[in-house]
Amino acid sequence: MANKKGHRRFGNVRKLPSGRFQARYLGPDGIERKAPNTFDTERLAGKWLTLVESEIIRGEWQAPEAGDVHLVEYGRDWIAHRKLQPRTRENYEDLFRLHIEPTLGHLALGAIKPQTIRSWRGKILKGGTSEPQAVKAYSLLRAILNTAIREDEILKQNPCRIPGYDRYHTPERPVATVVQVLALAEQMPDRYVALITVAAFSGLRWGELAALRRCDVDERAGTVRVPRKLAALKSGLEFGAPKSAAGIRVVALPAMAQAALTRHLVDYAGADPESLVFTGDKDKPLRTGNFRRAVKWSKALVDAGMPAGFHFHDLRHTGNNIAAASGASTRELMHRMGHASMRAALIYQHATSDRDREIADSMDKRIAKSSKPKGKGKRGRRKA
Structure with a gap:
């Protein structure tokens, strides 16, 4: 998006009646957003837009509101309003309450990174959680965060993208004659x-x-x-x-x-x-x-x-x-x-x-x- 003078390739800067400068840009999701604060000079506002543009190019950009939504509220709401069988809902509530919320619940969605997931998984396994339960908890967390990407457009990428975390060895069940x-x-x-x-x-x-x-x-x-x-x-x-x-x-x-x-x-x-x-x-x-x-x-x-x-x-x-x-x-x-x-x-x-x-x-x-x-x-x- 260019400003009226056509000088900017990405976003625009405008001078407010107060004399300060405001930066605006169109995000990858098609929503126009403003910088969280105003700037003393037009140059500083332009530098901020350049940083945002580089994040988008590198695929590292995420919606600013991701920092305002915490996993504990988002996850509980996801389970409560998802169309689920009653038994499945109870299982999800237990998985979230016992294995996800204690370690990750206080984090904003945007603060959860792949390294966060690795650390969390290691911690719950060390704490006695079985591998099958850890896999189920990981799969549930991935499903919750997928909704934050695909439906709510809060996140750009899902941090639950670590190979092998969604699988575990299942011994073959016995079959009787x-x-x-x-x-x-x-x-x-x-x-x-x-x-x-x-x-x-x-x-x-x-x-x-x-x-x-x-x-x-x-x-x-x-x-x-x-x-x-x-x-x-x-x-x-x-x-x-x-x-x-x-x-x-x-x-x-x-x-x-x-x-x-x-x-x-x-x-x-x-x-x-x-x-x-x-x-x-x-x-x-x-x-x-x-x-x-x-x-x-x-x-x-x-x-x-x-x-x-x-x-x-x-x-x-x-x-x-x-x-x-x-x-x-x-x-x-x-x-x-x-x-x-x-x-x-x-x-x-x-x-x-x-x-x-x-x-x-x-x-x-x-x-x-x-x-x-x-x-x-x-x-x-x-x-x-």
């Missing part, structure tokens, strides 16, 4: 046999299983519909929609899971279409802690010969592996498992119900082959 899954189901109280079987051979998540209602089960078609999930929040249990559109799906069950579910509906589910399929001993919604205690999870794993460190969620991986071995394509697996990553959502296409039934039937053959009893067991138990 069909025989091990059936052995685990045998160790369960009758009320939870179908829960284990359906979890392993449907690929549904814990929250999706806990939210299933009788009306979501189509016994004739051998399918379950997944329209919602149950999340455990600090304030209590809350039913809500799946995390993304990919989570809303209809999944075909192999015959073994169908049979277990049919028996369970007769013995343990209420007749009302809205009745929950899987509940605790007092017919209350499932909670992970109560479930683990009720079934003596750790002992059951040992008695069933399950892999070390096996979690309930790992039953989902068993079904995924069987489905993949049965010839399911990547997109069909995405449908069956309800993958909800951003990348998956972009390429997601619904698998046809006929093809999903073929996958379930093929899974059935593998399950039957792997589960041929070598001796008499307790499978097929009914409530006494």
Whole structure:
């Protein structure tokens, strides 16, 4: 922007009625800004504009208001007003409060540099924060500051651009065999046999299983519909929609899971279409802690010969592996498992119900082959 006389290539200087000089310029974001103070001479105002221009050329310029916005307020506001699942919001609040705010919260956004991030990460790791938690905190901070760049135009660059800080080594989760899954189901109280079987051979998540209602089960078609999930929040249990559109799906069950579910509906589910399929001993919604205690999870794993460190969620991986071995394509697996990553959502296409039934039937053959009893067991138990 040139002044009226056309003498300046960048910005302009004008003399105020007071006799002092004011410098103005058009920033890279298209907003006109004034120097934070006036100058005694036109030459000093011009020198200030030259410094600003050099910062822009070097890519080091940032909006002056970045110094007025502190991370503690900006981050809290970001989490409060972002469209998030309730459980995700709680996780973000904890990450910010425990790992970001104590060290970085007092800083202005513009004062946070890559070196600040390196120092912060080293400090929280030294203080006992696990690497996975440090990675999650870093990723959250990067997302917050990306908004300051792309939407609010407060920052020019994101200081969270350090290679490797957004990754950590994740040990491969254990996958059980069909025989091990059936052995685990045998160790369960009758009320939870179908829960284990359906979890392993449907690929549904814990929250999706806990939210299933009788009306979501189509016994004739051998399918379950997944329209919602149950999340455990600090304030209590809350039913809500799946995390993304990919989570809303209809999944075909192999015959073994169908049979277990049919028996369970007769013995343990209420007749009302809205009745929950899987509940605790007092017919209350499932909670992970109560479930683990009720079934003596750790002992059951040992008695069933399950892999070390096996979690309930790992039953989902068993079904995924069987489905993949049965010839399911990547997109069909995405449908069956309800993958909800951003990348998956972009390429997601619904698998046809006929093809999903073929996958379930093929899974059935593998399950039957792997589960041929070598001796008499307790499978097929009914409530006494």
